[in-house]
Each structure stands twice: as C-alpha cells, then as structure tokens.
Amino acid sequence: MPLDKPLGRLRLGVNIDHVATVRNARGGAYPDPLRAALLAEEAGADGITAHLREDRRHIGDADIESLTAGLTVPLNFEMAATDEMQAIALRHRPHAVCIVPERREERTTEGGLEVAQDENRLAHFIAPLAEAGCRVSIFIAADPAQIEAAARIGAAVIELHTGAYCDAHAEGRFDDRDAELERLRAMSAFAHELGLEVHAGHGLTYDTVTPVAALPEVMELNIGHFLIGEAIFRGLPDAIGEMRRLMDSARAEAFPEGR
Ligand code: PXP
Numbered sequence: 001m002p003l004d005k006p007l008g009r010l011r012l013g014v015n016i017d018h019v020a021t022v023r024n025a026r027g028g029a030y031p032d033p034l035r036a037a038l039l040a041e042e043a044g045a046d047g048i049t050a051h052l053r054e055d056r057r058h059i060g061d062a063d064i065e066s067l068t069a070g071l072t073v074p075l076n077f078e079m080a081a082t083d084e085m086q087a088i089a090l091r092h093r094p095h096a097v098c099i100v101p102e103r104r105e106e107r108t109t110e111g112g113l114e115v116a117q118d119e120n121r122l123a124h125f126i127a128p129l130a131e132a133g134c135r136v137s138i139f140i141a142a143d144p145a146q147i148e149a150a151a152r153i154g155a156a157v158i159e160l161h162t163g164a165y166c167d168a169h170a171e172g173r174f175d176d177r178d179a180e181l182e183r184l185r186a187m188s189a190f191a192h193e194l195g196l197e198v199h200a201g202h203g204l205t206y207d208t209v210t211p212v213a214a215l216p217e218v219m220e221l222n223i224g225h226f227l228i229g230e231a232i233f234r235g236l237p238d239a240i241g242e243m244r245r246l247m248d249s250a251r252a253e254a255f256p257e258g259r
Helices: 017-026 033-042 061-070 083-092 116-131 144-152 163-170 174-193 209-213 225-234 236-254
Strands: 011-015 047-051 075-079 096-099 135-140 157-161 197-201 218-223
Touching: 011 197, 011 225, 011 236, 017 033, 017 047, 017 225, 033 047, 033 061, 033 236, 047 061, 061 075, 061 083, 075 083, 083 116, 096 116, 096 157, 116 135, 116 144, 135 144, 144 174, 157 174, 157 218, 163 174, 174 197, 174 209, 209 218, 209 236, 225 236
Parallel strands: 011 047, 011 218, 047 075, 075 096, 096 135, 135 157, 157 197, 197 218
Antiparallel strands: none
C-alpha cells in the first residue's frame, strides 16, 4: 500500500558527470567538476553524484579525490561491481555507493542492475562496502524480483531507474509513460515495505520530475544530464533552483497536510 504522506523531505542529488564530459572533449582542466559541485551545493543540492566509469569517459580518478576532499554535502559514488571500483570506494569511503550496470558500448546506464541472477556475488561484493560505512544503493528497474533480490543481498537503498518512464514521455507514448509511472509507484511502495530506502533517477527533466517527486516513499532524486544542459542557458544555480522548486511543489500539492 502506498503511504498517505511522505517519509521525509525529498533530497536532490546533482550528478556532475557531464561537466567532466565537456572538460574531456578538449582535455585540460576546465570546466572543473568540483567547482560545479560546490556551486550545486550552494544552490541547494543535498548531495553530489559522480560515476567513475571503467573507461573514465567523464569523471576521472582525480575528480573523485578532489570531490572527496572538497565537498561538504555527501558524495554518492556510482560504480560498477568490479574489484577495481570496490578498491577505489574502500579507499575513499564515500557516504554512499550506488552499484550500476556498465557496458562500454552504451552511451549511458541503459538498464538496471541484474541482481536476481547474480545474488551471491553481489552480496559478497557489497558487504565490505557496507562494513566500511558506505550506504549501499543498487540501481534497478522497477521490478519486484530485482527489489526482493536487492533486499536479500543486504542493500540499504535501491534507486529505481526512471529512464523508461522518461523515454516514453519524450517519445509521446503517454500510455506507456503512465504504465511506467504506475510501476514506479507500486514498486516504491513495495520496496519500502521490504525495509529499503527508495531513490529514483535517470533522464528526469522539468517535464517529468513532478509525478516522481510526488511518490511518498521516494527519499532522493539523482539528476544530472538535463541540469548540466539547462545550465548552459540559465546557469547552474538557477537550473538547480527550478528543479528544487518543482520537487517541493510536487510534494506540497500531493500531500497538503504532510511535510
Ligand atoms: N542515477 C543513476 C544510477 C545514474 O546512473 C544516472 C546517470 O549517470 C543518474 C541517476 C542521472 O541520470 P541523468 O544524468 O539522466 O539525470
């Protein structure tokens, strides 16, 4: 059963990967992801997300060093379930690690992690991260089998992949979009019942954020590509401020009595 009021204030995690994409297009030192992250903090980001991919196509190892040293809000370190990434996470001990699937040929993280098929390995993989004090989040599709498996392996958090919902909206497939939203609604309630903290993200924009922000079990949204793109036109603080405003009004309208 969905909750009748939100569990708490909805946090906004700003993903700064694509500041590094722009920097890496030329090489060199600018634009600096840490500078963007500090500006995002000032603009109201509750956390910063960065994905160190195996091929280092955007964020690099030195960025993780500088973010770890320079941030005052929590860092959510996105990583594939590889030994190399586990060693890096254990060295830096970020506030959170989000385990994502990774394929070199993909342009972005296209699907959720296949947890149910790889349960044993993932349980052993995340245990040392949790022991080191990181909150372990698993990025998955809104699918009951994946959610149950995430709970069984001992994850504290799941992040629901909102890409299918956002793609359906962008392509004008509104029946599919509504069906995806319904799945996100039902699965965030289900995950909460299993004791998991629920986050969501991927592909969210001003046009798609409101119904997701109104899901009462969702505690955090992680948003990157759209915000970095929007920052070209209106500046990063304003781009983030508008997202924050939409998230807050989504909650206020859905739950006028709640928080
Ligand atoms: N959450 C996760 C787990 C992701 O992998 C990404 C993309 O790196 C995001 C959120 C943010 O997605 P977007 O950049 O499309 O907003």
